[in-house]
Amino acid sequence: MIPFTTLTGIAAPLLRDNVDTDTIIPSREMKSTGKTGLAAGLFAPWRYADPASRAPDPDFVLNQPEYAAAPFLLAGANFGCGSSREHAVWALAEWGIRCVIAESFAPIFRTNCVRNGVLPVELPRAAIAALAGRTITADLARQVVEGHPFAIDAEAKAMLLEGLDAIDLTFKHRDAIAAWQAADRAQRPWVYLETRA
Amino acid sequence: MGRTLFDKLWDAHLIAELSGTSALIAIDRVFLHERTGAAALKSLAAAGREVADPARVFAVMDHIVDTRPGRGDGTLMEGGAGFITETRSACRAAGITLFDVNDPDQGITHVISPELGIVLPGLTLIAPDSHTCTQGAFGALAWGIGSSEAEHAMATGTLRVARPRTMRVTFTGRLPAGVTAKDMILRLLADHGAGGGAGHAVEFAGEAVRALDMEARMTLCNMATEFAAMTGLIAPDAATSAWLEGRRYAPSPLPDWSDLTSDADAVFDAEIEINAASLAPMVTWGTSPGQAIAVSGTVPQGPERAHDYIGLAPGQPIAGTPIDVAFIGSCTNARLSDLRRAAAILKGKRIAPSIRTALVVPGSGAVRRAAEAEGLDKVFTDAGFEWRMSGCSMCFYAGGESFPAGARVISSTNRNFEGRQGPGIRTHIASPETVAASALAGAIADPCGGAA
Numbered sequence: 001m002i003p004f005t006t007l008t009g010i011a012a013p014l015l016r017d018n019v020d021t022d023t024i025i026p027s028r029e030m031k032s033t034g035k036t037g038l039a040a041g042l043f044a045p046w047r048y049a050d051p052a053s054r055a056p057d058p059d060f061v062l063n064q065p066e067y068a069a070a071p072f073l074l075a076g077a078n079f080g081c082g083s084s085r086e087h088a089v090w091a092l093a094e095w096g097i098r099c100v101i102a103e104s105f106a107p108i109f110r111t112n113c114v115r116n117g118v119l120p121v122e123l124p125r126a127a128i129a130a131l132a133g134r135t136i137t138a139d140l141a142r143q144v145v146e147g148h149p150f151a152i153d154a155e156a157k158a159m160l161l162e163g164l165d166a167i168d169l170t171f172k173h174r175d176a177i178a179a180w181q182a183a184d185r186a187q188r189p190w191v192y193l194e195t196r197a
Numbered sequence: 198m199g200r201t202l203f204d205k206l207w208d209a210h211l212i213a214e215l216s217g218t219s220a221l222i223a224i225d226r227v228f229l230h231e232r233t234g235a236a237a238l239k240s241l242a243a244a245g246r247e248v249a250d251p252a253r254v255f256a257v258m259d260h261i262v263d264t265r266p267g268r269g270d271g272t273l274m275e276g277g278a279g280f281i282t283e284t285r286s287a288c289r290a291a292g293i294t295l296f297d298v299n300d301p302d303q304g305i306t307h308v309i310s311p312e313l314g315i316v317l318p319g320l321t322l323i324a325p326d327s328h329t330c331t332q333g334a335f336g337a338l339a340w341g342i343g344s345s346e347a348e349h350a351m352a353t354g355t356l357r358v359a360r361p362r363t364m365r366v367t368f369t370g371r372l373p374a375g376v377t378a379k380d381m382i383l384r385l386l387a388d389h390g391a392g393g394g395a396g397h398a399v400e401f402a403g404e405a406v407r408a409l410d411m412e413a414r415m416t417l418c419n420m421a422t423e424f425a426a427m428t429g430l431i432a433p434d435a436a437t438s439a440w441l442e443g444r445r446y447a448p449s450p451l452p453d454w455s456d457l458t459s460d461a462d463a464v465f466d467a468e469i470e471i472n473a474a475s476l477a478p479m480v481t482w483g484t485s486p487g488q489a490i491a492v493s494g495t496v497p498q499g500p501e502r503a504h505d506y507i508g509l510a511p512g513q514p515i516a517g518t519p520i521d522v523a524f525i526g527s528c529t530n531a532r533l534s535d536l537r538r539a540a541a542i543l544k545g546k547r548i549a550p551s552i553r554t555a556l557v558v559p560g561s562g563a564v565r566r567a568a569e570a571e572g573l574d575k576v577f578t579d580a581g582f583e584w585r586m587s588g589c590s591m592c593f594y595a596g597g598e599s600f601p602a603g604a605r606v607i608s609s610t611n612r613n614f615e616g617r618q619g620p621g622i623r624t625h626i627a628s629p630e631t632v633a634a635s636a637l638a639g640a641i642a643d644p645c646g647g648a649a
Contacts, residue, residue: 018487018614023615027596033236081391084325084342086233111346155219156217170221176212192250
């Protein structure tokens with residue numbers, strides 16, 4: 001995973017509440033069992049005036065030339081709600097979004113961001129509106145965007161800063177996991193199932 | 198100080214504290230489906246990692262399977278067969294138990310997991326599916342995650358989880374006749390918003406929750422994700438054990454789960470109280486599940502975009518709004534009791550001639566067989582509904598099968614987002630009773646005999 005330290009670029013405003021993952025990438029745009037080839041389906045219902053011909057809707061923010069390479073997406077409350085599909089983050093990242101700034105995030109989407117090197121930042125609504133269209137900088141180590149401090153869990157911060165793989169990190173706890181399972185197996189044997197023939 | 202049910206489940210699975218509020222939490226069960234399962238298993242294998250304990254990982258074909266009788270691996274969605282065949286081969290390679298397309302136990306993840314006793318009180322269970330919170334109805338800590346987290350859980354038997362705050366939603370009093378768990382959760386969403394549960398694990402409690410049967414409790418917990426909560430939880434009781442007794446993967450005898458309740462002196466970070474006796478049948482008017490009103494109510498002033506999409510103006514009564522499609526299905530409301538209640542309204546009647554499509558998609562093969570044994574399939578088909586095989590079906594649009602362009606749908610599902618059921622499709626979420634009553638009327642109608 002690419003580490004996230006600081007990021008500077010233009011901030012594309014999509015200032016709507018409850019933007020759901022069906023809209024970020026509709027199910028019909030998930031055409032393979034891989035994690036790539038998804039950027040073409042990003043925001044398909046809003047990006048394309050005609051989903052069939054893929055004629056772009058010029059009014060949609062990411063279709064405007066000044067935002068075509070924006071690494072920041074600005075949004076409203078409860079961004080990424082709905083389906084757990086990680087494809088939503090894969091599509092955003094493939095498009096080039098590395099930081100989403102929203103009033104709040106749906107919990108599954110937030111974790112999916114962190115697992116893919118995308119920084120989720122929560123700021124008050126008014127602060128987000130003031131960033132629209134500007135070239136801005138996010139500094140994760142200092143936890144600040146253009147003078148606005150933001151909160152992030154220490155675990156997520158460390159993983160993003162260092163580009164760490166969560167599974168590798170957890171394997172460092174192998175002995176603790178094995179010891180916990182051995183004790184648990186004695187306490188709750190009914191939890192553990194045998195492989196069926 | 199006493200502990201909440203959530204605290205007890207968390208503490209019982211705590212392997213190590215990590216930095217911040219995060220901890221390494223043991224995961225007892227993983228459930229995959231074909232839409233994201235193959236991706237997770239393929240990615241895991243590509244990284245040279247193995248499923249640590251395949252006996253505790255299950256998979257099912259539910260999301261994009263064809264629901265027309267006589268189905269095979271082919272899907273109405275273009276390219277969908279690849280998801281099915283790749284999931285099948287990946288499950289075989291990993292030694293995971295798979296409920297395949299035409300397996301008698303096939304069905305929607307959150308319907309079959311309880312049916313088979315895979316979810317149990319006191320377990321942690323995760324699935325790359327947001328509605329995994331449904332299974333919190335059994336007093337398990339069950340929540341939806343993404344593909345990376347599914348890989349992590351399969352490889353390590355754990356997840357790194359930021360600890361949520363706790364919330365209790367207490368429904369006091371008793372529900373009026375004809376008012377259901379669906380109406381309870383829609384009321385909560387209407388009053389507190391689709392982001393109202395953000396950052397919290399929500400325990401549902403109170404007299405009206407205790408009085409719900411297990412299937413209704415699942416409906417209630419199902420939409421905790423629509424509340425932006427990590428999950429919903431209901432403390433197990435005698436009804437829980439009675440429901441699980443003899444299920445295939447449930448232990449015999451069942452363990453004593455009586456400690457799995459919030460202590461009397463437990464303190465929650467947030468509390469909400471709702472008087473169940475004041476509730477009425479609900480329906481969504483807009484494009485967020487929080488945009489819900491009583492069926493007898495009028496459309497409020499909401500975001501302009503929502504009014505434009507749904508085509509309803511502020512101040513207009515929602516009852517009487519003509520509908521084109523009626524859909525009964527999904528992990529929210531497609532269990533046997535849901536079908537019985539809808540069938541009771543439809544029995545001996547015909548849907549309105551203006552209804553262009555009416556579908557019933559049972560939550561599982563077992564639900565379908567049980568319903569057929571009672572003759573419910575006949576009631577539905579006599580009324581003008583199609584009777585399908587189990588799957589997620591038109592709860593969401595994957596391409597291929599679709600409703601008529603621009604259709605207005607009354608739906609027993611969980612999401613009314615723009616385009617959720619297809620481009621331009623306008624979705625109104627309600628209970629199966631309200632779907633049935635509306636199908637008869639050809640317009641949104643109160644199943645309790647109110648307006649329209």
